[in-house]
Amino acid sequence: MKAAFIHKSKVDKLFDLLNYIILTTVMMLVLYPLYFIVIASISDPMQVSLGKVWLWPKGLTIEGYKAVFSNNQLMVGFRNSLFYAVIGTVFSLVLTLPAAYSLSRRDLKGRNIFTFFLVFTMFFSGGLIPSYLLVKDLGMLNTIWSIIIPGSVSVWNIIMSRTFFQSTIPNELLEAAKVDGCSNKRFFISIVIPLTTPLIAVMILFSCVSYWNSYFNAMIYLKEHALFPLQLVLREILVQNTVSFSLIKDQALVDQQQQLAMLVKYAVIIVASAPVLILYPFLQKYFVKGIMIGSIKG
Known part of the structure; x- marks a missing residue:
């Protein structure tokens, strides 16, 4: 059966047009800075400084x-962040x-x-x-466990x-499992966990992003x-570069180092953001579903 044709008035068409314009503008405001970082990371830093890089990279x-x-x-910092994100996410899931x-x-x-x-701990x-004293007394200072x-x-x-x-696990399911002799531990591992795939995906995404940043x-x-x-390695590099620029007397050499530092800055943003951007598309469908279910009831 064909869907009924809905005739739109001029006011409705104008309203739709304004919505498209507003949404497109917002999308461009969000996406363009990301796109600019990508093209700036492979462009001549002098062209970037002069404002000549807008839509396409110049001086590749x-x-x-x-x-x-x-x-x-x-x-080393990249490897450490990856290790902290993976192990920390596992710990987070096991405890949460x-x-x-x-x-x-x-x-x-x-x-x-x-x-x-x-x-209470969320507010105080x-x-x-x-x-710091607690971490020190527990012997975790200067170890991976402090992170x-x-x-x-x-x-x-x-x-x-x-x-x-x-909102997802009904009490009747637990009662039926107990009738069959299922313990609480087995019920959680064998029944609850398989039914919470969207939630686990959301927790993985939240934890990975938190540890990574x-x-x-x-x-x-x-x-x-x-x-x-x-992240801490990048901070150290930026601080060191700022100090080194102040110690160089040759202005030409300073300009050259600053241009290289600009390229490194853009490249590092891409490298640091890539893992999270790669992870998100695989978890997007679970992310939306888990957030909606967790926000409607409770």
Whole structure:
């Protein structure tokens, strides 16, 4: 059966046209800075400085990428960030999902009290100095665990996961499983986890992005450069370049170094953002579904 033809008035057509114009403008405002970084990273820095690079790269060069991939410190930081993101995400899933499922169970005594204390930490924290002393007393200072463990649990993720469990896993399913002799542990592993694929995908995305972009904990807790994540390595390089420029007397050499630093800056943005941009399309459908389910009920 063919869909009925809906006749639009001139006002409706004008309204649609304005919507398309507004949405296209917003899309361009969001996408163009990303596109500019890409073309600037392979353009002559002098052309970029003069404002001649708008739509297409000019004076093609890959010196910035050569400098990035030839810098051992950058590659060590890239490897460390990847390690922190993977291991930290595993820790986050192992801790967040059981906690959220437990809080979603109506038969858990005192679950409102636990929820209150969790939410309380979202508004009030011990502060930087107590956190530093705690990490130090636990012997995690200047170790990989000072990056992974403190950021492994997010109260927001627990609350969102709890809401997902409440709206997705019916109590009747648990009662039917208990009749068949299923324990709580087996029910969670064999039934709950397979039914929460969208939620797990969302948690993976949130955790990976959080660990990948994290630099503050590393700046506070780490001293060895071999443990620095990529974000902290980039900060060190920018600081060093600023200091080195002030020590060079030859203006021509300063200009040359600044141009190379500009290329490196754009190239590093691309290299640092690529893993997250590659990961997101694979999780997008689960991401949308998980967010909507977790936000409607609860």
